[in-house]
Structure formats: structure tokens, C-alpha cells
Amino acid sequence: MQRILASSEFRASTRRREMLQYLVEETLSGRAHALKGYAIGVSVFRRGEDFDAQSDPVVRLEARRLRRDLASYYVLEGRDNPLRISIPKGHYAPEFQRATPPAHQPGQAAPVGEASEPSGHESNPVALSAARQRSASVGRNVWLAAGAAAVVLLALLVGWIAVQPGPVADERVLADARGPSVMVFPLVAAGETEKDAALAEGLASQIVTELSRFSDFRLYLPPAGHGRDPEEDPLAIAKPLGVSFVLTGRVESDGATIKITSRLSDVATGRVIWVQDFDRAAAVESLLMLQNEVAGAISSALGQPYGIIKTQITNGLPDDFRPSMPSYECVLRAFSYRRSFSAKSHGPVFACLKAAVERDPQYADAWAMLGWLYLDAGRFNLTADAARAYDQGLDAASHAILLDGRNVLALTVLASIHHYMGNYAESEQFQRKALELNPNDPDVLAQLGWRLAARGRFDEGIPYLKQAIERTVNPPAWYYHFVAIDHYLHGRYVEMLDAAKTGAIGESGASWSFIAIAYGALGDKRAAKAALERMAEVAPRTARDPAAFYRLHGTIESTVQALVEGLRKAGWTGPEGS
Incomplete structure (x- = not known):
């Protein structure tokens, strides 16, 4: 508690700090049963003896805010705290919990990131993944500095991970309600050079690390003694274990180029559902950079x-x-x-x-x-x-x-x-x-870029949105909205129309408003009218007051006025001042 109260990242008000201290100390003193709204109102918020917790919601409101203060604290400075304090909804007595998940149950197979740790250390999947990433980076840097000797380090690293067994046989993609299971096989080094072998080993490790950033994936490597023989059938290994998907690949160089191929297969059907090739010059400046680039692209596409x-x-x-x-x-x-x-x-x-x-x-x-x-x-x-x-x-x-x-x-x-x-x-x-x-999550990039652009910071936001679009097979419509607006503000009306149409979906009033604006700017009155009619059909609120709609989403006023002016040029006849 004192660590929280002393933190600059804990942004609670003075009164909520007092509330946290009161709740914790009362609980530790054995009086958790007495933590009711009346007692807190009188002791913390200085209410009189006639305080009525039902008519005066101060305790409920401040408890809700305190829960958020604690959550925000644990995102930042408190993220590595071994013990966490929380206040359950509907209660005032705090709970004290270890930050790490419970140990793996005996008899269950251990997925990647949940391997048993030496005595005295708790197993934390996220922390373990980060540790592996650091270990992999150290191994790769040594290899870059010392040559072929580091191949052994990388082989040992991936070999250590690979001894973790696959999942138990009755697991299925939705069986435990926590997402798909993916078995990552070591990449096959098809060439005969040490560079091919080192890159293949390093990529397997890095792909696991990058995929582990997506919270809803269960990641596995083949059981001990399997997965390293190129003659083995990965589907035959994975299917009895109940894995949903297998990721395989190969690395091959011919002196001039390095070719990396990655393939995802559906275990249940045996169908290959995704293939990606990466061709790079063999004289690439840094194999570490190449490894990070390819692993990031693969994890982004899959996760x-x-x-x-x-x-x-x-x-x-x-x-x-x-x-x-x-x-x-x-x-x-x-x-x-x-x-x-x-x-x-x-x-x-x-x-x-x-x-x-x-x-x-x-x-x-x-x-x-x-x-x-x-x-x-x-x-x-x-x-x-x-x-x-x-x-x-x-x-x-x-x-x-x-x-x-x-x-x-x-x-x-x-x-x-x-x-x-x-x-x-x-x-x-x-x-x-x-x-x-x-x-590597395009949706995270898009969210940041969209909000920066909404606040008028297009120079910062648009590159994030474009990265998100490039990394997504079928981007949602809203990824394109501020890209279209940026084109409009710079007079690129053809490009605006292209972006707006690409992002158009049936029920999006925003998309149709941008299409109308683009047609209006290009002088196509008939197409602009059709787009306005479609906007009114799918989003009558937006059609009545587009300025209010744009403002709702945090768009700065100069952008709002520019868009409304564009709608008027397209033929929109809403009230003045909108």
C-alpha cells in the first residue's frame, strides 16, 4: 500500500488515497466485515452521523474511481509488483492477490511460456516470454560478433524451448474458451551454410516470442524428440495432441538471396490456409534485423x-x-x-x-x-x-x-x-x-493513428494508420477514415475517394459522408447526391447533424468545419451553424 501511495503514477485524489489506506488497514486489522458505506462515509469523507449512503453516492462513486486508479497504476509503475491490491465490484473490503498465475496443474502439459521454473521462482508467462526474448537477443548478438560458435547458443536456446511438450489430447480451439492453439515447428534450414542454420533456429524462437504478445493464443512447440526431422509430418505430430494450427517454414540461401517461407496449416482439415515468402539479399546488413522483421511480419499476420x-x-x-x-x-x-x-x-x-x-x-x-x-x-x-x-x-x-x-x-x-x-x-x-x-498488432497501430489524427496531429497519426492497413489482410473500414480526411485537407480528392470507397461499408454513415465529400470536390453532383442519400438511409442522425457526429469522435473543430463545408459543396442542406 505504501508503495502505491508513494508512486507518482498513482493519480488518485487525496481523499481516495485516504480511502485506500483506510480500507487496507481496516482489513488487515480484521475488521473487513465492518467496511460498509456508512462507516467509510463518516471515517473517510467526513460525513456527519446522519449520513445516508443510499441518498449520497459519494462512497460508491469514489470506490469506482479508486478501482480505476489502481488499474491504471498496475499498467505503468506497478506492473511488476508481486502483490496486487484490488477492490471487488460490489464490495469495499480489498483483496490481495499475487500478480502471477497459479502454477501449472500436475499432469497437464505445459505450453510455451508455462514451463516449470526452478524452485523458488514463480512462472509468469509474460515475464518468461520477455526473458526468452532477451536471451535470444543476447545469443544472436554473440553470434553476430563471434561467428559460427553462437549457432550452438541458438540451438541450445530453441532446443530448451522445444522440450516443452505439446497440449493434452482433448484440447480444441474453443474447448477452454481462451483462444486457438498453435504449434510452432522449428524452421528447416534447407541450405548448407551456418548462416541458414542460425537464422532458422533464431526465427523459431523469435516467432514464439512475438506471437506470445497476443494474449489469446496458446503456443506450443513439438514434444521432445519430435519436430526437428524434416521427414516428419507436422500434422501427424500435432493432430493427436489436439492442436488447432501448425506453423512450419524453411530457410534457404543461394549466395545471392535468402528465401524464408512460412506456412500455416489447419490441423483438423490438413489444409494450408496461409503461405508467405520473404526474399532478401544475402548481403543483408544484419541478420538480427532480418530475423526481427520476418518474425514480426509473421506474428502480425497470424495474431x-x-x-x-x-x-x-x-x-x-x-x-x-x-x-x-x-x-x-x-x-x-x-x-x-x-x-x-x-x-x-x-x-x-x-x-x-x-x-x-x-x-x-x-x-x-x-x-x-x-x-x-x-x-x-x-x-x-x-x-x-x-x-x-x-x-x-x-x-x-x-x-x-x-x-x-x-x-x-x-x-x-x-x-x-x-x-x-x-x-x-x-x-x-x-x-x-x-x-x-x-x-506487431495492426489494430493497436490503427487506434493510436486514428486518435492522433482526430486531434489534428495528422503527420503523426497517418503513418500509423498506413502501417496498420499494410499489415492487415482485410482492414476494417474505420482504418481508412482519417486517411481519406487527410487526402481531402490536402486537396487530393481522387485519393480521398479511393480511400473512402475502400473503407465503405453498408451501415457506416461516416464512410458515405466521405464519399459524398470526395464526389462533391470532384464536381460529380449526381454521385455526390447518391452518396448523401445513402448516408441518410443508413445513419439518419449523422445526416441531420454531421458536425455533431464528427465532434462526438473527438475531431478538432477546424477539421469538423472543413468536412461540413465539403458536405455542403456535395449538396447537403442541413441547418446553418451545423
């Missing part, structure tokens, strides 16, 4: 919210929503909903996530996605009390952070809600922390 694996699973989901739907399926459907933000999909997805967190209360990703749905209820007028929806969204995302202080999805949700509440500095801080934790 991102709109990437190969999640798209493959989502396409196979049934059309109907069921009360017993697995929790991970709810999260996937939430991502799918967030492509279009369809109002009719919001209710079923929201109900699915609510059931998921009740059924699986330790599932941080489900809590984070629930935060998104609360935000959308507030900003898209799906509830009469937007402020309360934002508060509930913050609560859900903060709870996800308490469960997993490095959860990138939860950090992004917190950033988005703070943006819509007008807390732009806090929003940027959370989003940059998310980017620091996973620079």
Missing part, C-alpha cells in the same frame, strides 16, 4: 484481431447466438461486430460477453471486449445514459487490467474510452503503452 487465424475461426462459426456459446467465440463475434458496428448486432454480442464474464470471470479479453461494447452503447446512442455507459466500460476494462496488467486489448479499450470522455492525454498514454507491449 492480429483481423488476421489469418481469427478470420479462419470466425468464418466457421454458426450464424445463431446461443446462451451456452463458448467465451472465446463471444470475443471473436465482438471483433466481427467491430468491423461494421452494426446496431442490430450490438445487443446479442453484448449479452454474449456478459454471460462470458459471469461464466469465466478470469477471462481478461472478455472483460476488455465488454468494455468496448459499453463504450459503443454510449457513443452510438444505444442507451439513454452515455456517461454511465462510459463508466461501466471503464470498470470492465479496468477489471481486465487487474486480471492481466499487460493485456493490450484492455489498454486499448481504456485509451478509447478516455478519448471519448475528452481525456486525451490519458488516452494517448494508454495507447502508447499498448503499442510498447505489442508493436
Whole structure:
């Protein structure tokens, strides 16, 4: 508690600091049962003896804010604290929890990142992944400095990881509600040079490290004694173990070029669902840079919210929503909903996530996605009390952070809600922390770029958005919105139209407004009129008052006025002053 109170990153008010100290000390003194609203109001908030906790909500409101203060603290300075203090919703007595997950159960196979540690050390999947990354970097730097001798270091490193066994036989992609399982096989060094062997070994290690940044993946390497013989069939190894996907690859050089091939296969069907080739000059300046580039590209393609694996699973989901739907399926459907933000999909997805967190209360990703749905209820007028929806969204995302202080999805949700509440500095801080934790997630890049552009910082934001688009197979429409606006503000109307059309989806009033603006600027009145009619059809609120819609999303006033002027040129005839 004293560590928290002394931290500059703990941004609670003086009174909430007093509240934290009071709650902790009363609990440690054995009086947790007496922590009621009345006692806290009198002792902490200096209310009189006639204080009524029902009519005066100060204790409830400040407890909610204190929960968020704690969640924010554990994102930043407190992320490595071995003990965490939390205040459960609906209660005032704090709980004290170790930051690391429970030890692996005897008899279960250990995935990558959950291998048994030496006595006296707790196993933390995130920390272990980071340690491996540092170890891999050290090994690779030694190799770069000392030549072939470091090949042994890399082989030992990957060999150590590879002895961790695969999953138990009854695991399936949705069985434990926590995401797909992927077995990463060592890459085959098809060439005969030491460079090929070292790069193949290093890539296997780095791909595991980069994929581990995506919280909902269960990663495995082949069981001991398997996976290193190029004549073995990876599917035959993985299928009895219940793995969903296998990632294989090869490295080959011919003196002039280095060719790296990576392949993802669906274990159940045996079908190859993704192949990517990387051709680079053999005289590449740094094999370490090449290794990081390729591993980052592979992990980004596979792990991102709109990437190969999640798209493959989502396409196979049934059309109907069921009360017993697995929790991970709810999260996937939430991502799918967030492509279009369809109002009719919001209710079923929201109900699915609510059931998921009740059924699986330790599932941080489900809590984070629930935060998104609360935000959308507030900003898209799906509830009469937007402020309360934002508060509930913050609560859900903060709870996800308490469960997993490095959860990138939860950090992004917190950033988005703070943006819509007008807390732009806090929003940027959370989003940059998310980017620091996973620079290979295009959605994280897009979120940061979108918000920077909304605040008029196009020079900073647009490159992030373009990176996100380049790294996504099928980007959501909103990735293109501020790219289109940037083209418009610079007079590039053809480019604006192209970006707006690329990002156009059926129910997006924003997309159709940008198409109308582009056609208006190009002088195509008939096409502009058609786009305006489509905007009015799918988003009547936006059509009535587009300025209010743009402002809702935190867009600075100069951009808002430029867009409204463009709509008027396209033929929009809304009231003056809008």
C-alpha cells in the first residue's frame, strides 16, 4: 500500500488515497466485515452521523474511481509488483492477490511460456516470454560478433524451448474458451551454410516470442524428440495432441538471396490456409534485423484481431447466438461486430460477453471486449445514459487490467474510452503503452493513428494508420477514415475517394459522408447526391447533424468545419451553424 501511495503514477485524489489506506488497514486489522458505506462515509469523507449512503453516492462513486486508479497504476509503475491490491465490484473490503498465475496443474502439459521454473521462482508467462526474448537477443548478438560458435547458443536456446511438450489430447480451439492453439515447428534450414542454420533456429524462437504478445493464443512447440526431422509430418505430430494450427517454414540461401517461407496449416482439415515468402539479399546488413522483421511480419499476420487465424475461426462459426456459446467465440463475434458496428448486432454480442464474464470471470479479453461494447452503447446512442455507459466500460476494462496488467486489448479499450470522455492525454498514454507491449498488432497501430489524427496531429497519426492497413489482410473500414480526411485537407480528392470507397461499408454513415465529400470536390453532383442519400438511409442522425457526429469522435473543430463545408459543396442542406 505504501508503495502505491508513494508512486507518482498513482493519480488518485487525496481523499481516495485516504480511502485506500483506510480500507487496507481496516482489513488487515480484521475488521473487513465492518467496511460498509456508512462507516467509510463518516471515517473517510467526513460525513456527519446522519449520513445516508443510499441518498449520497459519494462512497460508491469514489470506490469506482479508486478501482480505476489502481488499474491504471498496475499498467505503468506497478506492473511488476508481486502483490496486487484490488477492490471487488460490489464490495469495499480489498483483496490481495499475487500478480502471477497459479502454477501449472500436475499432469497437464505445459505450453510455451508455462514451463516449470526452478524452485523458488514463480512462472509468469509474460515475464518468461520477455526473458526468452532477451536471451535470444543476447545469443544472436554473440553470434553476430563471434561467428559460427553462437549457432550452438541458438540451438541450445530453441532446443530448451522445444522440450516443452505439446497440449493434452482433448484440447480444441474453443474447448477452454481462451483462444486457438498453435504449434510452432522449428524452421528447416534447407541450405548448407551456418548462416541458414542460425537464422532458422533464431526465427523459431523469435516467432514464439512475438506471437506470445497476443494474449489469446496458446503456443506450443513439438514434444521432445519430435519436430526437428524434416521427414516428419507436422500434422501427424500435432493432430493427436489436439492442436488447432501448425506453423512450419524453411530457410534457404543461394549466395545471392535468402528465401524464408512460412506456412500455416489447419490441423483438423490438413489444409494450408496461409503461405508467405520473404526474399532478401544475402548481403543483408544484419541478420538480427532480418530475423526481427520476418518474425514480426509473421506474428502480425497470424495474431492480429483481423488476421489469418481469427478470420479462419470466425468464418466457421454458426450464424445463431446461443446462451451456452463458448467465451472465446463471444470475443471473436465482438471483433466481427467491430468491423461494421452494426446496431442490430450490438445487443446479442453484448449479452454474449456478459454471460462470458459471469461464466469465466478470469477471462481478461472478455472483460476488455465488454468494455468496448459499453463504450459503443454510449457513443452510438444505444442507451439513454452515455456517461454511465462510459463508466461501466471503464470498470470492465479496468477489471481486465487487474486480471492481466499487460493485456493490450484492455489498454486499448481504456485509451478509447478516455478519448471519448475528452481525456486525451490519458488516452494517448494508454495507447502508447499498448503499442510498447505489442508493436506487431495492426489494430493497436490503427487506434493510436486514428486518435492522433482526430486531434489534428495528422503527420503523426497517418503513418500509423498506413502501417496498420499494410499489415492487415482485410482492414476494417474505420482504418481508412482519417486517411481519406487527410487526402481531402490536402486537396487530393481522387485519393480521398479511393480511400473512402475502400473503407465503405453498408451501415457506416461516416464512410458515405466521405464519399459524398470526395464526389462533391470532384464536381460529380449526381454521385455526390447518391452518396448523401445513402448516408441518410443508413445513419439518419449523422445526416441531420454531421458536425455533431464528427465532434462526438473527438475531431478538432477546424477539421469538423472543413468536412461540413465539403458536405455542403456535395449538396447537403442541413441547418446553418451545423
